[in-house]
Amino acid sequence: TRSTRPQRLLKAVQKHATRGDPQSVISAIDHFCRHSEWAMNIGDEKGSILDSVVSEVNPEKVLELGTYCGYSTVRIARLLPPGARLITLEFNADYAAIARQVIIWAGLEDKVQLVEGASEDWIPRMKEHFGIETFDFVFLDHWKDRYLPDTKLMEDCGLLRKGTVLLADNVICPGVPDYLAYVRNSLSYKSCYFKSHLEYTKAEDGLEKSVFLG
Numbered sequence: 147t148r149s150t151r152p153q154r155l156l157k158a159v160q161k162h163a164t165r166g167d168p169q170s171v172i173s174a175i176d177h178f179c180r181h182s183e184w185a186m187n188i189g190d191e192k193g194s195i196l197d198s199v200v201s202e203v204n205p206e207k208v209l210e211l212g213t214y215c216g217y218s219t220v221r222i223a224r225l226l227p228p229g230a231r232l233i234t235l236e237f238n239a240d241y242a243a244i245a246r247q248v249i250i251w252a253g254l255e256d257k258v259q260l261v262e263g264a265s266e267d268w269i270p271r272m273k274e275h276f277g278i279e280t281f282d283f284v285f286l287d288h289w290k291d292r293y294l295p296d297t298k299l300m301e302d303c304g305l306l307r308k309g310t311v312l313l314a315d316n317v318i319c320p321g322v323p324d325y326l327a328y329v330r331n332s333l334s335y336k337s338c339y340f341k342s343h344l345e346y347t348k349a350e351d352g353l354e355k356s357v358f359l360g
């Protein structure tokens with residue numbers, strides 16, 4: 147049967163990227179998405195904004211919601227200090243299998259824990275299963291109708307501390323209006339918008355950075 151787009155993306159990584167070189171994995175995926183097949187990775191333009199926020203926060207404990215093929219997982223993990231950990235949640239087994247191999251190709255498997263399961267099931271288990279008290283940085287890039295309920299769930303589970311940074315992809319396209327209204331109006335967040343473009347296109351999109359104030 148015909149291969150899937152994530153499978154073709156992985157093949158492009160294994161063909162064009164150098165094992166153990168995260169930047170070459172990022173470049174191979176961006177080239178594949180620009181010249182072969184569009185895919186819903188954050189991409190190079192918004193990815194540079196992600197890089198700058200991660201570098202500014204310099205987090206020890208990171209949560210990513212929605213791994214897909216692992217592009218943003220690699221972007222984030224390559225910037226983490228030794229000993230820092232990234233937990234990424236992905237409930238589609240096919241995508242998780244591809245992402246695992248992308249992360250290994252980048253040589254970042256020691257920094258990344260990919261959990262195959264739903265955010266709503268695993269957020270409440272972060273303490274007892276992973277010994278995580280609070281996260282320093284959370285990247286939201288899963289189904290857009292889950293951003294708000296999962297943010298409230300993280301609050302209720304005590305996983306956010308004063309200063310935790312949430313960074314949300316696609317706040318314009320596809321858009322997350324309920325989440326945006328919440329973080330922009332809540333007294334518990336200081337929020338700001340980074341204007342950019344939908345990956346590999348000229349359409350407007352952007353990232354919302356929200357600092358939890360406790």
Ligand SMILES: Cc1ccc(Cc2cc(O)c(O)c(C(=O)NC/C=C/[C@H]3O[C@@H](n4cnc5c(N)ncnc54)[C@H](O)[C@@H]3O)c2)cc1
Nearest residue numbers: 186212214235236237238241263264265287288289319320
């Ligand atoms: C109109 C329109 C359509 C599409 C676009 C283009 C566009 C551009 C983008 O950057 C996008 O991020 C998206 C987008 O839809 N992303 C959804 C991404 C989901 C991934 O996360 C996984 N997942 C989803 N919910 C959960 C969950 N609870 N627990 C664990 N994993 C979950 C899925 O298994 C996927 O691996 C779309 C732009 C505009």
Ligand SMILES: [Mg+2]
Nearest residue numbers: 188287315316
């Ligand atoms: Mg996205």
